[in-house]
Amino acid sequence: MHESRPRIGIMGTGAIGGFYGxxxxxxxxxxxxxxxxxxxxxxEHGLRVNSVPRGVLHLRKVQAYRDVADMPPCDWLxxxxxxxxxxxxxxxxxxxxxxxxxVVLLQNGIAVEDAMRPLLPxxxxxxxxxxxxxxxxxxxxxxxxxSQGAISLGYHSGPALGPDRQALIDEGVxxxxxxxxxxxxxxxxxxxxxxxxVWNAPYNGLAVLLQADTRALMDNPDSVALVESIMxxxxxxxxxxxxxxxxxxxxxxxxxxxxxxxxxxxxxxDHAQGRPMELEAIYAAPLAAAARLGVEMPRTEALxxxxxxxxxxxxx
Amino acid sequence: MHESRPRIGIMGTGAIGGFYGxxxxxxxxxxxxxxxxxxxxxxEHGLRVNSVPRGVLHLRKVQAYRDVADMPPCDWLxxxxxxxxxxxxxxxxxxxxxxxxxVVLLQNGIAVEDAMRPLLPxxxxxxxxxxxxxxxxxxxxxxxxxSQGAISLGYHSGPALGPDRQALIDEGVxxxxxxxxxxxxxxxxxxxxxxxxVWNAPYNGLAVLLQADTRALMDNPDSVALVESIMxxxxxxxxxxxxxxxxxxxxxxxxxxxxxxxxxxxxxxDHAQGRPMELEAIYAAPLAAAARLGVEMPRTEALxxxxxxxxxxxxx
Numbered sequence: 001m002h003e004s005r006p007r008i009g010i011m012g013t014g015a016i017g018g019f020y021g022x023x024x025x026x027x028x029x030x031x032x033x034x035x036x037x038x039x040x041x042x043x044e045h046g047l048r049v050n051s052v053p054r055g056v057l058h059l060r061k062v063q064a065y066r067d068v069a070d071m072p073p074c075d076w077l078x079x080x081x082x083x084x085x086x087x088x089x090x091x092x093x094x095x096x097x098x099x100x101x102x103v104v105l106l107q108n109g110i111a112v113e114d115a116m117r118p119l120l121p122x123x124x125x126x127x128x129x130x131x132x133x134x135x136x137x138x139x140x141x142x143x144x145x146x147s148q149g150a151i152s153l154g155y156h157s158g159p160a161l162g163p164d165r166q167a168l169i170d171e172g173v174x175x176x177x178x179x180x181x182x183x184x185x186x187x188x189x190x191x192x193x194x195x196x197x198v199w200n201a202p203y204n205g206l207a208v209l210l211q212a213d214t215r216a217l218m219d220n221p222d223s224v225a226l227v228e229s230i231m232x233x234x235x236x237x238x239x240x241x242x243x244x245x246x247x248x249x250x251x252x253x254x255x256x257x258x259x260x261x262x263x264x265x266x267x268x269x270d271h272a273q274g275r276p277m278e279l280e281a282i283y284a285a286p287l288a289a290a291a292r293l294g295v296e297m298p299r300t301e302a303l304x305x306x307x308x309x310x311x312x313x314x315x316x
Numbered sequence: 317m318h319e320s321r322p323r324i325g326i327m328g329t330g331a332i333g334g335f336y337g338x339x340x341x342x343x344x345x346x347x348x349x350x351x352x353x354x355x356x357x358x359x360e361h362g363l364r365v366n367s368v369p370r371g372v373l374h375l376r377k378v379q380a381y382r383d384v385a386d387m388p389p390c391d392w393l394x395x396x397x398x399x400x401x402x403x404x405x406x407x408x409x410x411x412x413x414x415x416x417x418x419v420v421l422l423q424n425g426i427a428v429e430d431a432m433r434p435l436l437p438x439x440x441x442x443x444x445x446x447x448x449x450x451x452x453x454x455x456x457x458x459x460x461x462x463s464q465g466a467i468s469l470g471y472h473s474g475p476a477l478g479p480d481r482q483a484l485i486d487e488g489v490x491x492x493x494x495x496x497x498x499x500x501x502x503x504x505x506x507x508x509x510x511x512x513x514v515w516n517a518p519y520n521g522l523a524v525l526l527q528a529d530t531r532a533l534m535d536n537p538d539s540v541a542l543v544e545s546i547m548x549x550x551x552x553x554x555x556x557x558x559x560x561x562x563x564x565x566x567x568x569x570x571x572x573x574x575x576x577x578x579x580x581x582x583x584x585x586d587h588a589q590g591r592p593m594e595l596e597a598i599y600a601a602p603l604a605a606a607a608r609l610g611v612e613m614p615r616t617e618a619l620x621x622x623x624x625x626x627x628x629x630x631x632x
Contacts, residue, residue, distance in 0.1 A: 209525070209622065210622060210625055210626065212625075212629075216629070220625050220628055220629075222620075222621035222622070222624040222625045222628070223621065223622075223625045225621055226618060226621045226622065226625075229614075229618070298545075298614035298615050298618075299614050299615065299617075299618045301615075302542060302545070302614075302615045302618050302619070303618070304538075305538035305539065305541055305542045306525065306526060306538070306539075306542065308538040309526055309528070309536050309538045309539045309542075310526065312536055312538070313528075313532070313536075
């Protein structure tokens with residue numbers, strides 16, 4: 001362990017927390033994992049990342065905790081849980097935070113920090129991170145990493161002002177880079193969230209609704225048209241909200257996805273395994289923003305309603 | 317048999333042809349059934365309609381044909397097959413038609429007569445009928461009739477002009493009424509088709525996409541909102557096409573459906589049994605009309621594309 005390095009807490013391990021936490025631990029950072037259902041498996045067998053591009057990473061000795069009260073105070077708290085569990089996770093985040101800690105929500109969707117902020121004391125920094133990665137939890141303590149891994153960081157709110165914010169972001173970026181990960185500062189966190197939503201809104205929901213992976217969706221002209229039209233709706237709302245998304249963003253994402261291995265987005269896995277889907281962050285919050293701006297998202301809204309019907313039936 | 321009565325041919329029996337054909341035969345009309353896969357079952361066991369409102373109707377002796385060449389020339393030809401089989405059924409219709417016969421398409425969707433017309437000689441009358449009925453084929457020669465049964469008739473094209481068209485429609489209406497069925501003349505066949513589509517477009521597709529019957533769709537606020545928004549899109553295109561649909565039509569249909577027994581629309585059965593879905597008549601034709609009129613149907617189009625994705629996967 002490097003004594004001068006920050007102490008990192010991974011809150012809610014799953015696929016994202018497991019992958020980034022394992023990468024940071026392998027790079028020599030002092031990483032502590034708060035685990036719930038996976039605690040026994042990780043304590044006994046460690047944490048395993050089966051990575052297609054990077055090979056197998058098996059972290060045998062994991063600093064794992066079932067109870068947040070046993071964790072040491074952490075300087076960085078990486079939240080890889082689903083947005084749906086943020087309200088119940090917030091007290092543990094507060095408890096695990098060192099003075100002036102940086103809380104980073106490694107989550108998809110819109111306005112997730114806005115919802116988290118009131119649950120944290122003003123003395124904590126709140127950041128957001130967008131993960132460009134194909135990864136899923138295969139079994140307790142086992143993460144499958146198919147491709148990518150880049151991470152984009154932005155400051156949301158907290159005690160830092162002006163250049164201090166940039167310094168904090170740079171510190172986070174440097175930390176991930178030391179772990180061998182492509183990382184950079186987002187010019188605007190909110191814009192980065194909208195930009196990522198251009199991918200997430202179509203593929204997550206359609207994967208559930210049509211029970212299809214990205215390859216199946218890209219191999220059929222009708223699903224491609226659906227994906228494209230939902231992308232266009234997200235882009236138009238993001239632009240109405242003042243975010244200058246890059247020209248040709250949707251086209252570029254379609255092309256990238258066409259060349260990705262067949263991938264099942266996280267919402268597919270959430271649904272298949274009976275976990276709640278992130279409908280609030282990925283659909284309801286953007287639709288609320290669209291309504292405030294007076295912009296229509298009819299296809300996105302139809303997809304959202306179909307998914308909420310599916311969710312209601314599943315939980316019935 | 318009443319010698320003076322018209323001879324009726326049922327082309328493509330299934331649920332609609334079976335129900336109306338059996339009702340007409342029971343009323344003493346001279347009815348002839350062209351059958352394909354159901355021929356053996358009907359010849360052996362007759363035709364059975366298990367009707368919730370009317371009880372069991374068992375037609376023991378059925379004038380059934382496997383080959384159209386054996387049928388006598390018919391004055392009325394009722395086409396109860398799916399629209400998807402119209403092109404392949406047209407030669408049999410022509411062959412079974414008496415001189416000046418009336419061909420009635422008892423089918424859902426838009427522009428189905430437009431597609432059939434070029435396949436028939438000009439000497440045949442072409443009419444359309446909208447069936448307001450909850451009915452499905454339970455087994456070969458067995459029809460389950462849940463509720464309703466009204467039929468609305470309109471003249472599409474053919475040798476009759478002016479008042480002669482009305483006289484033909486009235487003849488058809490009288491025929492169904494004699495069989496104990498609520499029947500009336502549609503003021504405009506095209507308008508009647510659009511009006512019925514207000515129900516068919518949402519319920520047929522959503523039943524397949526969400527694997528849900530009408531009760532499940534009406535019990536969830538999200539699916540109700542989806543149904544309503546698709547109804548509104550159909551109404552707006554119908555109005556743009558010049559059809560004065562009644563005020564409050566969507567609201568009335570929602571209310572009626574809420575009070576219907578749990579019903580699986582025909583497209584659900586078609587999909588479940590691996591038959592082609594009527595995507596052309598119920599979605600593609602209305603969407604083409606909307607495009608010509610410059611009216612958007614984003615939710616209907618999204619539903620159509622999702623269904624065509626499902627159809628492509630099923631036939632793959």
